[in-house]
Every structure is written in structure tokens, then in C-alpha cells.
Amino acid sequence: MNNMTANPFDMQGKDINWCPGCGNYKLLDAVKDAFYELDLDRRNLVIVSGIGQAAKLPQYVNANMFNGLHGRALPVAMGVKLANRNLVVIAESGDGCMYGEGGNHFLHAVRRNYDITVIVHDNMVYGLTKGQASPTSRMGMETSLQFNGVMLEPFNPVAVSLALNAPFIARASAGDGEKTKAIIKEAISFKGCSIVDIFQPCVIFNKINTYQWFRENTYYLPDDYDPTDRKLAFEKAIETEKLPLGVIYRHEGRELYEDLLCITHIPSYEHEISEKAFEKMLEEYR
Amino acid sequence: MHHYADEISIVFGGAAGQGVQTIADALVKVLKRNGYYVFACTEFMSRIRGGSNSTEVRITGKERKAYVRGIDVLVALNAEAVDHLEERIGEATLVFAEKDHVEGKEIKNFIDTPFAAFAKQAGSPVFSNTVAVGVVLGLLGISLDAFLAYLSVQFASKGEEVVAKNVKAAKLGHDFGTETAARNRIQVTIKPADTSPDELLIDGNTALGIGTVAAGCSFISSYPMSPGTGLLTFLARRADDFDIIVDQAEDEISAINAALGASYAGARAIVSTSGGGFALMEEGISLAGVTEVPVVVHIGQRPGPATGLPTRTEQGDLNLSLYAGHGDFSRVILAPGSFVQAIELVQRAFNLADKYQTTVFVLTDQFFLDSVASVMKSEIVRLPVERHIIRTDRDYKRYRLTKNGLSPRGVPGYGDGIVKTDSHEHDESGHLTENFGVRRKMVHKRLQRLEQLSREALLPERFGPAKAGSLVICWGSNRGVLEEALERLKRKDLAGLHFSQLYPLSPEISGMLDAKNVIVLENNATGQFADLLNRDAGVRVSRKILKATGEPFSVEEVVEALQERQHE
Numbered sequence: 027m028n029n030m031t032a033n034p035f036d037m038q039g040k041d042i043n044w045c046p047g048c049g050n051y052k053l054l055d056a057v058k059d060a061f062y063e064l065d066l067d068r069r070n071l072v073i074v075s076g077i078g079q080a081a082k083l084p085q086y087v088n089a090n091m092f093n094g095l096h097g098r099a100l101p102v103a104m105g106v107k108l109a110n111r112n113l114v115v116i117a118e119s120g121d122g123c124m125y126g127e128g129g130n131h132f133l134h135a136v137r138r139n140y141d142i143t144v145i146v147h148d149n150m151v152y153g154l155t156k157g158q159a160s161p162t163s164r165m166g167m168e169t170s171l172q173f174n175g176v177m178l179e180p181f182n183p184v185a186v187s188l189a190l191n192a193p194f195i196a197r198a199s200a201g202d203g204e205k206t207k208a209i210i211k212e213a214i215s216f217k218g219c220s221i222v223d224i225f226q227p228c229v230i231f232n233k234i235n236t237y238q239w240f241r242e243n244t245y246y247l248p249d250d251y252d253p254t255d256r257k258l259a260f261e262k263a264i265e266t267e268k269l270p271l272g273v274i275y276r277h278e279g280r281e282l283y284e285d286l287l288c289i290t291h292i293p294s295y296e297h298e299i300s301e302k303a304f305e306k307m308l309e310e311y312r
Numbered sequence: 313m314h315h316y317a318d319e320i321s322i323v324f325g326g327a328a329g330q331g332v333q334t335i336a337d338a339l340v341k342v343l344k345r346n347g348y349y350v351f352a353c354t355e356f357m358s359r360i361r362g363g364s365n366s367t368e369v370r371i372t373g374k375e376r377k378a379y380v381r382g383i384d385v386l387v388a389l390n391a392e393a394v395d396h397l398e399e400r401i402g403e404a405t406l407v408f409a410e411k412d413h414v415e416g417k418e419i420k421n422f423i424d425t426p427f428a429a430f431a432k433q434a435g436s437p438v439f440s441n442t443v444a445v446g447v448v449l450g451l452l453g454i455s456l457d458a459f460l461a462y463l464s465v466q467f468a469s470k471g472e473e474v475v476a477k478n479v480k481a482a483k484l485g486h487d488f489g490t491e492t493a494a495r496n497r498i499q500v501t502i503k504p505a506d507t508s509p510d511e512l513l514i515d516g517n518t519a520l521g522i523g524t525v526a527a528g529c530s531f532i533s534s535y536p537m538s539p540g541t542g543l544l545t546f547l548a549r550r551a552d553d554f555d556i557i558v559d560q561a562e563d564e565i566s567a568i569n570a571a572l573g574a575s576y577a578g579a580r581a582i583v584s585t586s587g588g589g590f591a592l593m594e595e596g597i598s599l600a601g602v603t604e605v606p607v608v609v610h611i612g613q614r615p616g617p618a619t620g621l622p623t624r625t626e627q628g629d630l631n632l633s634l635y636a637g638h639g640d641f642s643r644v645i646l647a648p649g650s651f652v653q654a655i656e657l658v659q660r661a662f663n664l665a666d667k668y669q670t671t672v673f674v675l676t677d678q679f680f681l682d683s684v685a686s687v688m689k690s691e692i693v694r695l696p697v698e699r700h701i702i703r704t705d706r707d708y709k710r711y712r713l714t715k716n717g718l719s720p721r722g723v724p725g726y727g728d729g730i731v732k733t734d735s736h737e738h739d740e741s742g743h744l745t746e747n748f749g750v751r752r753k754m755v756h757k758r759l760q761r762l763e764q765l766s767r768e769a770l771l772p773e774r775f776g777p778a779k780a781g782s783l784v785i786c787w788g789s790n791r792g793v794l795e796e797a798l799e800r801l802k803r804k805d806l807a808g809l810h811f812s813q814l815y816p817l818s819p820e821i822s823g824m825l826d827a828k829n830v831i832v833l834e835n836n837a838t839g840q841f842a843d844l845l846n847r848d849a850g851v852r853v854s855r856k857i858l859k860a861t862g863e864p865f866s867v868e869e870v871v872e873a874l875q876e877r878q879h880e
Contacts, residue, residue, distance in 0.1 A: 040743070070725050074573065077735070084732075085743055090724035091732040092576055093744070094569065095599050101533075101566040105573025105581070106724070108557050109531055113577065113725050134562040287557060294557070295578025295701055295723050297530040303553040304525065308689060311512040 033062045035088050043082055049200040049226035049237075053147060054083055056203050057118070060210040061089070066114055073116045074103040076128060078154050080120035080147030080226070097127025100135040100144070104283075107140050110293035111284045114214065118145040121223075122152050125161040125181045132183075136190040136219055140283040143213045143220045146183065147200070149228040150235045157231035167234055184274055185263040187221045188256065194220035195259070195275040199244055201227070201237045205271070212273060218280060225269075247272035314384075314404065314498045319372040322385040322448060323400070325393030329361040331441040332389065336367035338445050338462060340684055343371060344513045345458040347504030351792075352684040353379050355863065358538075358622040364396035371452070373502050377650060377685055377792025381866035385451065387444050388413055389427070406498070408447060423492055430488070434481035442478045443485035450489020452500045456482055510689045516681035517542030519651035520610065520674070523658025524582060525554050528697040529608075531579040533559040533570035535589060538622050539612040539678040543584040564589040568596030572605045576733055578701060578723035580662050584610040587629040588618065594636045597671055601641030601758065603733045604711070604719070606665035606672075608658070609633070613677040615862045624862030625678035627788055627835040633673040634815055634844065640755065642668065642762045645815040646770075647675040649791030652691045653812055654680075659695040664768075666700045668761045669721060675814070677835065679864040680789035704729030709740040713753060717760030766816035772824065776807035783827035784857075784874065787811040787841050790833055790865060797870035806874065814841060817848050825851050831874075833857045835865065 035058040044050045061071065073084035077096035084091035090113075094102045103117040117124075117135075124132055124146045135144065150167075152158040157170035161181035168175050187195045194216045198206040206224060213220035225240045245268050252258060259275035322339075326332045336352055343350045351370045357363035368383075370376055383400045386393075388409040394401070394417055401407065407414065408425040425447060431440035442463065449459055463478045492498065514522070520543050524532075534544045548558045557574070561567035564585055571581035583593065590611050600607050611633060615626040633645050644664050648654035654676070661672040704722035708729025712719045719740075724731045732742030737754060739745045772785075776798045782805055786794045791810040798808050809824065825845075830853050832842040837860035845851040857873045859865055 068730060069728060072577070072724050082744070085734075088730065090730045091734070091742065092573065092603075093732075093734045093736065094572070094603075095595055095735050098565065098569040098596075098599075101561070101569035102573035102576070104559070105531070105533065105570035105575070105579075106577040107573075108559070108570075109574035109577035109579035109581075110723075110725055130562050131566055134566070287559075288552065289557060290555065292555075293578055293723075293725060294530040294574065294580075295699070295726060297528055297555060297580065299525065299528050299697070300554060303550075307525070307550065307553065308512060308522070308692070311514050311518065 033058055034068055035061050037086050037088050040086055042086055044079060045230050047229040048079070049149065049228070050079060050083065050147060052200045052203050053206070053224060053226055054086055056200070056207040056210060057083065057145070058087060060207050060214065063207070064211055064214060070112060071114045071116070072106050073118055074099050074106060075117070076119040076123035078120040078123045080118065081123055083118050097123055097131065099123065100128060100131040103142050104135065104138065104140055107142055108284060108287070108289060110295070111141070111289055112291055112293060115142040116145060116214070117142055119147070120153070120160075121146055121148045121150065121162045122160045125183055129161070133186070133190060136187055136192045136221070138283040139193060139219045139280050141217050141219070143210070144222065145210065146221070146223045147226045148183070148223050149226045149232055151228050151232040153228050153231055164234065170231070182263065183221065183223045185260065188259055188263050188275055191280065192221050192275070193218040193277055193280045194273070196220070196222045196273045197224070197269070197271050198222060199225040199240050199271055201240055205246070209273065216276065218282060244269045244271050246270075247274070314406065314496065316384060316500045316502060319370060319376070319502060320384045320452075320500060321380050321382060322369045322371070322387070323366050323383045323397065324369070324387045324389070324444070325364065325366040325397050326389030327362050327392065328357065328359055328365055330389050332365050332367050335387070335441045335444050336369055338459070338466075339369055339448060340513060342445070342449065342459045342462055343369070343454075344511065344686060346454055348502065349373070349375050349505050350513075350684070350686065351376050351378070353679060353864070354682045356623050364392045366393065366397060371502055375686075376796060377683070378796045378867050379679070379793065379864045381868045385448070387448065389444070391415075394419070423496070425488065430484040431481055433484060435477040439478060439481035442481040446482040446485020447489040450486040451493050451498060453490070453493065456486050511686045512689050513684065513686050514651055515684045516651060516654065516676060517546055519654040519687070520658055520676065520681070521546030521550070522692070523655040525550060525556075526655065526694055527580060527659040527662040529580045529582050529662065530555060531557045531571060531574040531581040532584065533561045533567040533574070534584045535561045535564050535567055537586045537589040539614055539681045540585040540589065540610060542612070542681055543582075543610055564592035565596065568593040568607070569599070571607050572596060572600055572603070575605045575607050576603070576723065576731070578726065580666070582608040582610060584612065586612050586614050587616050587632055590629065590632060590636070598637035598639055598641075599735050600671045601637055601639060601643075602735055602737070604669040604758065605733065606669050608661045608665050608672050608674065610674045610676065612681050613675060615860065621862040623678065625835065625864050626860060626862065627675070627677055627790070628837070628840070628860065629675065630814060630836070630840040630844070633675060641758045642670045642765060643815065644668075644670060644672040644765055644813070645675060646672065646813055647788030647811070648680075649788060649810050649812055651685060651687045652693075656693040656695065657812060659693075663695060663698045664765070667698060668765055669718060670761065670765075675788055677789050701726070703727040704731065710742045711738060711740045711754070711757070713740060713757060716764065717757040762816055766818055769816055769818035770813035771818055771820060772809045772811040774807060774809050774824065777804050778807075780807035781805040781827060782829040782831060783807050783809055783825065784831045784833055785809045785811065785841070785845070786833040787814055790835060793865045793867055793870055794833055796867045797874065800867065800871050801874055811841070814844065815848075821849055825849065829854045831855045831857060833865070833870065836860050
């Protein structure tokens with residue numbers, strides 16, 4: 027934490043809509059501190075989110091924001107990034123938004139691999155709609171809708187991202203602010219589509235996956251873990267006994283969508299029509 | 313004796329993959345080079361191979377932009393084509409086909425045409441399309457020069473031998489056509505137009521594409537869906553020349569959201585789809601409404617509901633675009649009536665979207681997009697690109713309340729301010745709020761621009777006699793067919809009015825609708841525009857001429873429909 031100097035990403039006097047004790051507060055601090063420590067220019071930083079409690083995060087950060095629709099953070103983030111690749115773009119939302127409503131966009135964002143950081147607040151439950159199962163809810167959890175417990179296999183974002191050869195996949199736990207901040211910094215610095223799934227306790231609707239539960243059911247990958255080994259990463263991704271934290275997979279082998287599309291660094295608000303090309307095009311229809 | 317002095321309609325029919333389109337493309341190019349006014353339109357089945365497709369090529373002494381039902385010359389490439397087009401084959405229709413393709417059918421003017429034998433003689437059955445073009449040119453009494461030049465360019469990459477064989481095929485066909493004309497006393501004396509070196513030959517997709525490029529569009533994200541795909545393809549082909557970002561989206565929901573993201577960051581963004589794809593974009597239109605992010609939406613209409621008739625035409629999505637998206641907010645709906653108008657309207661769409669920070673729809677349809685016609689290069693209008701983007705200062709507020717409801721538009725990374733945009737109800741700075749007072753102001757802000765938009769609305773264009781007791785109203789692609797039908801009818805009591813802006817309507821239109829009888833002509837089942845005219849301009853429509861079969865109106869059909877009225 028940077029208590030000594032004011033963080034330029036802080037919002038003054040904002041009424042925050044989260045419940046007392048919510049994991050989102052810790053995540054908000056981690057994200058803002060990561061921005062500050064990376065010395066990002068808030069004028070060039072855009073945080074895109076969907077809908078849900080997690081998606082309110084950019085409301086509380088002093089930076090550009092596009093708070094869009096449920097599930098649609100990623101297409102918006104892509105549009106922003108492609109229209110002006112000089113911007114740093116973060117897509118931030120919850121597990122329901124990114125893996126449920128926006129599941130198809132998630133798959134194709136990883137396939138395209140444009141340079142953004144995807145931060146998913148994974149609390150394994152729906153908060154804003156009051157306690158229903160999320161795609162990552164553990165089997166057997168009783169909810170306000172799943173009265174006989176969750177019946178479905180949970181969505182595994184790490185394994186899915188790996189299957190799609192995402193170039194950067196990490197997992198963090200909001201309860202551990204310092205380590206979470208370090209992982210977010212690494213993800214933002216990475217050039218490509220970085221996926222960061224962050225465990226975040228919901229103190230109201232998820233009485234199972236609590237701060238304590240996450241402490242007891244996770245472990246940090248050791249220093250000698252090789253994150254460039256995809257097969258090893260798969261082994262880690264499908265572990266269920268205890269869930270690994272840290273950078274699970276990272277490799278430099280994928281080209282950026284921006285580069286594949288030959289997008290220049292001229293932002294599209296400065297777009298100009300080539301009159302020569304226009305004239306030449308018309309002549310083709312003679 | 314068959315004499316065609318003013319116009320002739322030639323139809324090519326065959327299975328998908330047989331080359332109907334290839335033949336028609338070659339023919340219209342050659343005719344255009346010979347200075348004729350040509351118009352071509354296509355109807356095809358939703359399949360890759362087989363079935364029955366046809367293309368109509370009209371040669372006219374005057375510029376025409378409409379489909380006619382009657383066929384003067386039919387070139388049938390298979391037996392099914394004759395069955396498929398049976399209703400359009402009349403007493404006078406000349407049918408060119410292989411003998412076994414018409415076996416057991418009663419055709420008065422059948423001309424046994426050995427396409428396959430000529431093609432074989434030229435070297436291979438694949439040349440039968442070239443033979444067909446040759447036959448038609450011979451029949452029309454047009455020299456082969458332009459076609460031979462076309463062939464040598466078209467097949468240059470395949471080597472001299474292929475070119476030579478095509479030339480031979482063309483000559484065999486041409487000789488046959490010439491002899492047939494002489495033997496059957498067929499005379500075509502349509503005068504070529506005063507050939508302007510200014511003439512370009514384009515289809516509807518190209519017209520939209522030229523307009524989009526001319527507007528300075530720099531971003532399209534779309535999911536392929538007929539007939540909306542053409543614009544996506546056009547821009548993809550031109551992406552490098554014009555620095556246009558082209559993204560094939562995973563679905564239409566992604567497409568519209570990506571376009572809004574790009575527009576938020578300063579791009580001029582468009583999406584292109586059809587009704588079914590647009591149905592998926594609706595939440596995005598609502599998002600554009602609340603965020604005031606400009607976007608242009610092209611809907612190439614085809615018949616619904618649901619999958620409907622994927623490759624056919626209809627004007628059935630006016631209500632869809634008029635009512636798309638939950639909540640109240642502004643929008644604009646445009647529908648071009650000609651290619652030249654389309655080029656201008658697309659530019660206007662982008663300027664309106666930016667100026668009024670709203671969604672602008674451009675409605676076309678399959679008939680319009682797949683039609684081919686000439687446009688004069690000098691008639692192509694270029695509008696100035698008006699972006700209305702400001703450099704932000706430190707205190708910038710994206711939704712600052714102003715007198716006219718429009719807040720100066722900043723984009724991230726340009727200036728010292730930050731730009732916050734929100735799908736929730738928000739305050740001036742873009743942060744979510746549940747304050748009822750703010751809500752009241754923001755609802756008003758978003759709707760206020762409708763009045764300005766209606767004052768700036770394009771007026772409908774009138775044609776026919778200046779004073780008439782009956783007024784026939786059409787919109788979008790039906791301009792050509794109505795104009796031609798009224799010319800044929802030559803009635804002093806019947807005038808036409810074409811709307812290229814459907815919403816909002818100008819307050820001035822009530823003065824233009826003073827006829828006793830108002831008739832509305834629309835390619836849909838319920839008269840969606842007639843309802844809108846009633847809703848927004850209080851117009852009492854006395855009669856609707858509607859068609860929702862999946863086909864465009866033919867000139868003859870409109871003439872008949874308007875004649876019926878006379879007899880009543």
C-alpha cells in the first residue's frame with residue numbers, strides 16, 4: 027500500500043456500493059496500487075466492465091471507464107484497444123459476467139489475443155441477483171435457487187484458457203493483497219491477452235468459499251515452477267484438492283491481433299481518408 | 313418478327329454453380345462498355361449448388377432501376393430453369409436452350425441452342441458460359457470486340473490457350489446469335505446512351521461500401537449473414553488501402569459491442585447484418601442509447617420471421633429498427649432509393665451519428681444490394697467528415713448538461729480529462745446514480761435531440777405530375793419500380809413520393825401529403841411505414857400495396873395494382 031503519497035487513481039468522496047467486508051475492496055486497492063506502481067497515465071488507461079458487483083470497480087477508479095452490459099466487457103474492450111492501441115485496456119468483471127453471460131466472448135478474446143488484461147473477480151456465486159449459482163460454483167453448494175445444491179461441474183477458466191493457448195494465465199486470491207497486486211502488475215506488463223482469475227469472497231451469499239476457505243484450499247506455486255511448460259500447467263489447472271495460485275502459464279509465442287491486422291499507432295480519432303486510394307477504387311468500376 | 317426498340321429483358325436461368333452470375337456479370341460489363349443503360353438483378357436459392365437461380369439483365373433506352381416480370385429472352389442452362397420461370401415466360405419470350413431441356417414443354421418461341429456442342433468444339437464443356445454471352449451479343453447485334461477484350465483480361469492469368477479457346481467459344485455463340493436473329497427476324501434497335509466516360513458500374517453492396525469509405529469509417533465488426541455480408545467483405549478487401557479495422561465477430565452481440573467500444577475510443581464504427589442478426593444486437597442499441605456513443609447500423613433486410621427466406625428480399629425490418637432496444641432514446645432511420653443516394657446517405661449517417669451521438673440505421677434489402685446498375689461518377693457526392701470530437705480538459709464531464717442536450721464528446725487519450733461512460737443511469741461525470749432528479753434530466757437530455765433531428769430530416773422526393781389527387785408513397789429500394797410504373801401509366805392524377813429518411817420525419821411533410829388518396833407501396837406484409845406515417849404525421853392511408861413473397865415488386869405488378877384502383 028502507498029499510504030505515504032496520494033494515489034492518483036483514488037476517487038474522492040465516492041459512495042461505494044459494496045457490502046462491508048466484501049473481497050472487492052481488497053481487489054480495488056490491489057488494482058489501484060498496481061496502476062500507481064506501474065506509473066500508468068490515467069488519461070491513457072481504460073477500464074471496461076460488464077454488470078455485477080465486480081463490474082462496478084471502475085466506478086471507483088479515477089481513470090477512463092466504459093461500464094457496459096452484462097457479459098459484454100470483452101467485445102467493448104477489444105473495440106477500444108483496436109481503435110487506439112496506445113491505450114492500456116483492462117477488462118474487469120465477475121465470474122458470471124465473464125464466464126457465463128460472456129462465455130463466448132471470453133473464448134474468442136483469447137483466440138484473438140489482443141493486448142488487454144482480463145481481471146475476473148471469482149466469488150463462485152451471483153451477488154447482485156442475490157445468491158444464485160455462478161459458473162464457478164462448487165458442486166453441492168446450496169443457493170437461493172439451487173435448493174438441492176449445485177448439480178453442474180464448475181467452469182474451469184484456467185484449463186479453458188490453457189486449451190486456447192492464452193499467453194498469460196494467472197490466479198490470485200483477493201485476501202492476499204500484496205501478492206495479488208504483484209500478479210496484476212505482471213499481467214498488465216505482459217503484451218497479449220492476460221487472464222487473471224482472482225478468488226474473492228462474497229461475505230453475504232457464499233458461506234462456503236470464505237476468506238478462511240480460500241486460505242486453506244489454495245497454495246502458491248513454488249519459485250522453481252516453470253510457467254512456460256504447457257503440459258505442466260495443465261496438470262496444475264486440473265488440480266482440485268488444493269488450488270494453485272500465481273502465474274500458471276506464460277509464453278511469448280503468440281502474435282497480437284493488433285499486429286495481425288496491421289493496426290498503426292495512429293489513434294482512429296485521427297483517421298484520414300486516402301483520396302488517392304479513393305480515386306483509384308472508383309476507377310476499378312469503369 | 314420481334315422488334316425491341318426501347319428495351320429488352322434478358323434472363324439467365326440455371327442451377328447454383330452453373331455460372332448464371334458469371335454470365336450476367338460479363339454481359340453487363342460488355343453492354344456498359346458499348347454504352348448501353350443496363351440494370352441487373354438476381355434471385356437465388358439458399359444453397360451452394362443445384363436449385364434454380366436466375367439473373368435478369370435489362371437493356372433500356374432510358375436509365376432504369378427496377379425489376380420487370382416479363383422476359384423477352386430467356387437463356388435456360390438446365391431443364392429446371394424453364395419450370396422455375398414458367399410464369400414469366402410469355403407468348404413472345406424467346407427461349408434459348410438445349411433441346412433436351414425443353415422436352416415435353418410447350419414453348420412457342422424455342423430456339424434450339426447447342427451450348428454444350430459449341431463449348432466442346434471450342435475445347436471443353438466449361439466454355440458454355442462464354443458461348444451463352446456470345447449468343448446474346450449476336451442476337452443483340454452487338455460486336456464481339458468489347459467481350460473479347462474482357463475475356464483476354466479475365467483469363468490472362470490462365471494463359472493464352474485458355475483465352476484463345478474462350479474467344480473461339482464466344483465466336484461460335486456470336487455467329488449462332490447473329491444467324492438466329494436474321495432467321496427469326498429479331499431486331500434490337502435500342503440506342504446506346506450518350507456514353508459518358510463518367511459511368512461506373514456497381515452493385516448495391518459497392519455503393520454502400522463506397523459511402524462507408526467516403527465517410528471515413530475506420531472500424532467494422534460483424535458476423536456474416538446474408539444479405540448483410542457484402543459490406544463486411546467490401547471493407548475487408550479495402551482494409552489496407554483505407555486503414556479500416558475489420559473484425560469478424562464471434563456473434564452479433566460481440567459485433568455491436570465492439571463497434572461501441574471502438575466508437576467510444578474515437579473510431580467511426582459500423583456494423584452490417586440482417587434482421588435476424590440485428591435481433592441479437594438490440595441490447596447494444598439500448599447501450600448506445602444510454603451511453604450516447606455514436607454508431608451506424610446497416611440492416612440488409614430479408615424476409616423473416618426467424619430464418620425466413622435467407623436469400624430473398626423484403627422491407628420487413630422497419631419496425632425492428634424503429635423499436636429496437638429497451639427504454640426511450642433517439643435514433644435515425646435512413647433508406648436509400650438509389651446507389652448514388654446510398655453513397656451520400658451513408659456519409660450523412662456517420663455525420664448524424666457523430667453530431668447527435670446517436671444510432672443511425674441504414675436499411676437496404678437483398679434486391680437493392682445484389683442489383684447492378686450504372687452510376688455517374690460526377691454524381692457521387694462527398695460530404696465533409698464532421699467528427700464533433702473535442703480535446704478534453706481536466707474537469708471534463710462526458711454527460712455535461714447543456715441547453716440542447718448534447719454534451720461535447722471527448723475520447724480517452726485525447727486531452728487531460730477522463731471519459732467515463734456507463735450503461736447505468738449516470739450523472740454528468742458518467743458515474744452511476746439512482747438520483748431521481750438526475751434521472752429526469754438525463755431522460756430529457758437523451759430525447760431532446762429528436763426534435764433537432766426531425767428539423768434536419770431529409771424531405772421525401774416527389775415525382776410525376778405536380779398536382780395529383782392520388783399520391784403513391786414508397787421508401788428505400790422501391791423508388792425505381794414506382795417511378796417506372798408511374799411513367800408507364802402516364803396518369804395526371806397520380807404522383808409518387810419517395811422517403812429516404814423514415815425516422816424521425818420532418819415536420820414539413822404534412823404539407824406534402826395533401827392528396828385526397830394516399831397509397832403506400834411496401835415490400836412487407838403489414839405496411840410498417842404506412843403505420844409510422846399515421847403514428848408520427850397523422851397521415852390517413854387510403855390503400856396499401858403490399859408484397860411479402862420474398863420477391864421484389866415488378867414494374868408490371870405495380871402498374872396493375874394502380875390500374876385496379878382506377879377501375880374501382
